[in-house]
Amino acid sequence: MAGGDVVMRRSRKVRAARAGDDVGRDLEERGGWWTSPSTGSVAVATTAVRRLAWALLICSPLLGGWAIVSRPASDSSPAAVVRPSDGGTTGPGGFAEMYVAEFLRAGEGSEGELAAFYARAADLELGGRPDATQVGQIAAVRVAEIEPGRYWSVTVAARVLEPASKDGEQAGIRMRFFQVPIEADREGGPLAALALPAEVAAPGGGARKAKLAYGAPLSAQASDPAVDTVSRFFGAYLSGSGDLGRYVSPGTRLSAVRPAPYQSVTVTQLSAETAFQDSDGDGRIGAPSGQEQLRLVVDVKAARPDGIARPLSYALTLSGRDGRWEVAALDSTPQIVLPDLPAAAASPSLSPTR
Template sequence: MTRRSRTDRARRAGADTGVDPELEEQGGWWTSPSSGSVAVATSVVRRLAWALMIAGPVLGGWALVSQPSADAHPAPVVQSSSGDVAGPGGFAEMYVAAFLRAGEGSQNELVAFYPRAADLELGGKPDAVQVGQIAAVRVKEVASGRYWSVTVAARVLEPTPKNSADSGDGEQPLIRMRFFQVPIEADRDSGPLTALALPAEVAAPSGASSKAELAYGTPMPAQASDPAVDTLSAFFAAYLSGSGELSRYISPGARLSPVRPAPYQSATVTQVAVETAFQDSDGDGQLGAPAGRERLRLVVDVKAARTDGIARPLSYALTLAGRDGRWEVAALDPTPKVTLPGLPATPTAAPSHSPAQ
């Protein structure tokens, strides 16, 4: 078909469709016969399509966040399972924090956690009590995956009551530690959580009658002449204050990195406790140098000083390994070795001064 016949056909189609008869069909688009016009029109259409594709999600997100909500504080949807106490514990923390800050007119904030809170009579100004720190200190599973009793500790800043002996002239706010017990239920197995009642203020939880004991001997003062203390001192100086090269004091293959940025200006080993199986053959309170490839578990107390002069006492559980007549740090243990009543020591440790694997 010749160009003339195509143009004639385009003019006839244009007369029927209302399209300019000077345009011709190109790949489904009616375009000008000019190649320059074709390029311009195609470029405009392509750019418009990309603009719509990019703007679509943006406009959708704006519509989502801008649409009005009947409740300024929507209910937090927290999922949980029978093997995970973080869900009930975290939910109880948020609930108690909202409860402590609540005041007149803030019922809806509590409804998010406790549906019956809409009918409560609340007095005082909202946020009169400020919550500084809050944590679930005990989570007891009452029914597997369905029901928990959570005890929450809250460090609060509350106004001093008028005419109180603590008020003084300045009426400084009081800092108190308070404890609350909350019943939490999952709507269904592993479903959203809800509170079944208002928080109950309780006394601080008492300690358990049987306690774990560290499986280490009596702490010994660190002696600078002890080869083990020399290694530990250099290790913690590099680890906490960036003084020296850490790799010089760790065993090959140990994955340890210094704390960065270094939080302390200096770190000093003050005392060392050795696992109880260790025998001090010389009786001089020193670990001495390794005879071979021994391994030894310790709890080390460190005094770490900041640049402003403030010092912090820190404790580390770690494992030393002997190599070429000197000690190296083989690992920072996740927990100290302990003994529990009626149970073997945990974690299971290699025998003291046993050959390294």
């Protein structure tokens, strides 16, 4: 009997080993891990864990998006903790833009989202379907600082697509303006709205308007050294034609637009500072006599790859060196003269980028 037991135990071990081989081959075909006949169950578990990890990895963006969309509104939302920037207007202006956008999209059941900007909005009873008004472009067009660092009045312009009204008015895109009071609980503290937005008329311009501090426009004559420099500069800057460094002053750092958005650039006209108007009246600026600087407003026509040309205007400063003009700065704004100020008090130009 003892010999028979030994034979039976051995046969059971052989059958188990063969079964393990079958499991191992099956796991290999399915992409599982196989180590030895005695660890088949470990391989099965490892495969299951790995597949679960891949499923979670694939689904994580969807789960994250659902968490963002479905999170409850509260005062701890990003909109409620916007702070004024060091510039003093960017923070309140940006906060007001988000507030007005949320206000325009609000409807029945969305009072909580609006309360993240204006706490008393939680007590409102809004009507209509949320997102019935689609908000397109939105921008703060006027930021008036009432109390430095603490209180602002912001006017926001919003381009909205409104649904058709019951009285027959068709759906359409309209520009609307809203004024909102924004406060910080302390200087540099988080921002909050003090009231609901007030719809207002479009802001009107004041009577005083600035004028450009340049003479009459001059036609772009190819023989003019200033036009030649400017044409080659903008060809390299906007269309990648030539080496930009050849046309800028030493120490001035400018980078071409990449990728180049245009195939060709043509200078159509330019206006120079009044002091540099050509006394001969031939419409040319001419070559520099020394190291003087010349400020210009230049109009160009830039042709896109599809052949359509787009007009553009640039303010720039030329500097004379060795009898030729070089670009010393691409100015952020043109020179201006206010009507009630003398020409000598025109706003300073932007210094070259170094």
